[in-house]
Amino acid sequence: MFDLLTLQQYWWFLISLLGALFVFMTFVQGGQTLLYTLAKTEDERDVLVNSLGRKWELTFTALVMFGGALFAAMPLFYAVSFGGAYYVWMGILFCFIIQAVSYEYRKKPDNIYGERFYEALLYINGSLGIFLIGVAVATLFSGGNFIVNENNLSHWTVESYGLEALLNPFNIAFGLMLVFLSRFQGALYFLNNVNVPSITARIKKVVLINFGIFLLLFLYVVSTILFMDGLRYDATTSVISVESMKFFHSFMHMPLLIVLLLIAVSALLYGVFIAVAKNAQKAIWFSGFGVTLTVLVLFLILGLDSSVFYPSLADMQSSLTIENSSASQYTLEVMSIVSLLVPVVVLYIIFVWRSMDKSQITIDEVKSDPHHY
Numbered sequence: 001m002f003d004l005l006t007l008q009q010y011w012w013f014l015i016s017l018l019g020a021l022f023v024f025m026t027f028v029q030g031g032q033t034l035l036y037t038l039a040k041t042e043d044e045r046d047v048l049v050n051s052l053g054r055k056w057e058l059t060f061t062a063l064v065m066f067g068g069a070l071f072a073a074m075p076l077f078y079a080v081s082f083g084g085a086y087y088v089w090m091g092i093l094f095c096f097i098i099q100a101v102s103y104e105y106r107k108k109p110d111n112i113y114g115e116r117f118y119e120a121l122l123y124i125n126g127s128l129g130i131f132l133i134g135v136a137v138a139t140l141f142s143g144g145n146f147i148v149n150e151n152n153l154s155h156w157t158v159e160s161y162g163l164e165a166l167l168n169p170f171n172i173a174f175g176l177m178l179v180f181l182s183r184f185q186g187a188l189y190f191l192n193n194v195n196v197p198s199i200t201a202r203i204k205k206v207v208l209i210n211f212g213i214f215l216l217l218f219l220y221v222v223s224t225i226l227f228m229d230g231l232r233y234d235a236t237t238s239v240i241s242v243e244s245m246k247f248f249h250s251f252m253h254m255p256l257l258i259v260l261l262l263i264a265v266s267a268l269l270y271g272v273f274i275a276v277a278k279n280a281q282k283a284i285w286f287s288g289f290g291v292t293l294t295v296l297v298l299f300l301i302l303g304l305d306s307s308v309f310y311p312s313l314a315d316m317q318s319s320l321t322i323e324n325s326s327a328s329q330y331t332l333e334v335m336s337i338v339s340l341l342v343p344v345v346v347l348y349i350i351f352v353w354r355s356m357d358k359s360q361i362t363i364d365e366v367k368s369d370p371h372h373y
Contacts, residue, residue, distance in 0.1 A: 007332040008322045009304065011073035014339060016299030018069055019137075020292045022062040023178065027189045027284070028052050029059070030182030032099075032126035035119055038190060038202050043363045045119070046373075050366050051193045052186075053103050053373035054356045058349055060096065065345070072335055076325035077310055080154045081136070084146045085162025088136055095129030103373050130182050134175030139165050140302055141174075141225060141247075143311035148318040157314040170224055177217035184210035185291065188275055188284040195360035204276050211272050225298075226251070231308035233321050240308060240319050250305040257297050264293035 002010070031052045039045040071078045082089050102118040102125070105111060111118075145164065148154045158164055165171045187206045190199060230246020233239065243249065251258050271287030274280035302309040303322045310320035326332065366372050 002333075002336075004326075004329045004332070005323065007329060007336060008073075008326045010336065011069070011326070011332060011339075012303040012322050013300065014342070015066065015069045015073060016296050016303070018062065018066040019299055020295035022059070022066050023181070023295045024185070024288045024292045025055070025059040025062045026130055026178065026182040027185035027288075028056050029099075029126035029130045030179075030184070030186030031189055032122040032186070033179075033183055034186055034190075034206060035122065037206060038187070038199050040198070042115075043367070044196060044199055045115075046366050047194055047196055047199070047361060047363055048190065049103075049106065049119075049122075050369075050372050051190065051361050055189075055353075056099065056103060058353070060100070061349070063096070073327055073332065074320075074322070074325045075327055076148070076152055076154075077320050080146050080148065080320065080325075081139075081144065081310065084154065084156035085136065085139070085144060085165070086156075087160070088132055088162035088165065092129060092132045092136065095125045095132065099125040099129070106373055126182065126186075127179055130179050131175040134178035135165050135171045136162075137178075138168070138171040138174030140310055141228070141230075142168050142170050143313040143319075145313050146318060147312065147315045148320075154318075170221070170228075173217050173220050173224075177214060177221055180210045180214040180217065181291065184214060184272070185284065185287060188271065188287055191275060191279065192281045192284045193357060193360055195362045200279065204279070207272060207275055225301075231311050231316065231319055232306050233308060233319075233323070235306060235323070238324065240316055240321075242316070246307065247301055250301050250307060253305050254301075257301060260293055261297045264290045264297065266290070268294065 031048065035045050035048055039048050098121040102121040105113075106115055106118040142165070144162070145157045146154050147157060156162075184207050187203050187210065191203050194200070226248045227245055228247070229242055229244055230250075231240050232243045232246055234241075267286050268290030271283045271285070271290060274286070275283035301307065306321075308319040308321050310325075312318040312320075327335075
C-alpha cells in the first residue's frame with residue numbers, strides 16, 4: 001500500500017484534525033463558565049444548560065476519538081505522556097467525569113446538593129478542565145521530563161509527574177488562551193442557539209472582553225512558538241539536535257500552512273466582527289472554522305518537516321517524533337482502512353446537530369420538557 005512514513009504522516013494529520021475539532025467543540029465548556037454571566041434568572045440558566053446539554057456528548061465523543069487515535073497511532077507518546085504526566089491527565093479526567101455527572105443530576109428530583117452545586121462543577125469542567133488540556137498541549141512545544149530507553153520503556157524524571165508544567169509561563173498562557181477561546185466561542189454558540197432576548201443583549205460585551213483577552217494570549221503564544229528553539233531529527237541517523245527558530249523555518253518550508261493560518265485567522269476575526277456588529281447568528285460557524293483550521297496548522301507544524309512533537313527536557317535523544325513513536329506499518333495500514341469510517345461519524349454528528357437545532361431553544365420549550373437538564 002503506502003510506505004511507513006506516508007502512513008505516519010497520514011495518521012498525524014488525522015490526529016491533528018480530531019484535536020482541532022475537539023478544540024472547536026469546547027464552546028460547550030466555555031458556555032458552562034458563562035451561566036452566571038449571561039443568565040440572571042433560574043429560567044435563563046435552565047435555557048443555557050439545556051442548550052449545552054444537547055451538545056456536551058458530541059464534545060466528549062471528539063475527545064475520546066482524539067485520545068483513541070493517539071493511543072492507536074502513537075502508542076509510545078501515549079505511554080510516555082499519560083503514564084508520566086500522571087497528575088495533569090488525572091486532573092483532566094476528573095474534570096470531565098464531573099461534567100457528565102452534573103448534566104445527569106442537576107435537575108433530578110430530591111437533589112440534596114442543589115442545582116448550584118452541579119453548576120459549580122460545570123464551571124470547574126469549563127475552566128480548570130480546559131486550562132489543563134491547554135497546558136498538556138503546550139508541553140508538546142515546551143517539553144516534558146521523561147527518558148525513553150532502547151527498549152522503548154519510559155519513566156518520568158521528577159516526582160511532580162506533570163505538575164511542573166504549571167511553572168512554565170508559556171504553558172500557563174497556552175492554557176488560559178484555550179479557556180478564553182472557549183468562552184467567546186460559547187457566547188457565539190448561544191447567539192446561534194438560544195432565543196431569549198435578555199441573554200442575547202448581554203452576548204456582545206462578553207464576546208468583546210473574552211476575545212480581547214484571547215487575542216493577547218494568542219499573539220504571545222504564536223510569537224513564542226515562531227521564535228523559540230525547537231528540535232529537528234535526522235531521518236537517516238535519527239539523531240536529534242537543537243535548531244534556532246525551528247517552527248519559523250518549518251513555516252517557510254511549508255508555505256501552504258502560512259496560507260491556511262491566514263485564512264483561519266481571517267475567518268475567526270470575521271466571525272467575531274459580524275457577531276458584535278450585526279448580532280449574526282451564523283458567526284459561530286465562521287469563528288469555528290477559523291479555530292479548527294488554526295489548531296490543525298499548529299498540530300501539523302509539530303509533526304511535519306522533521307520536527308520533534310514532544311521534546312524531552314531530561315534527555316534530548318529521548319524526544320518523540322512521528323517516526324520513533326508510531327505503531328508498526330501493519331497496524332497503521334489496518335487502522336487506515338478503519339479510518340475510512342471517520343467521514344461516516346462526522347456525517348452522523350452533522351445529522352444529529354441539524355436535527356437538534358432546527359429552531360432556537362426558548363424558555364417555554366425548556367419548561368414544557370419534563371426531562372430537561
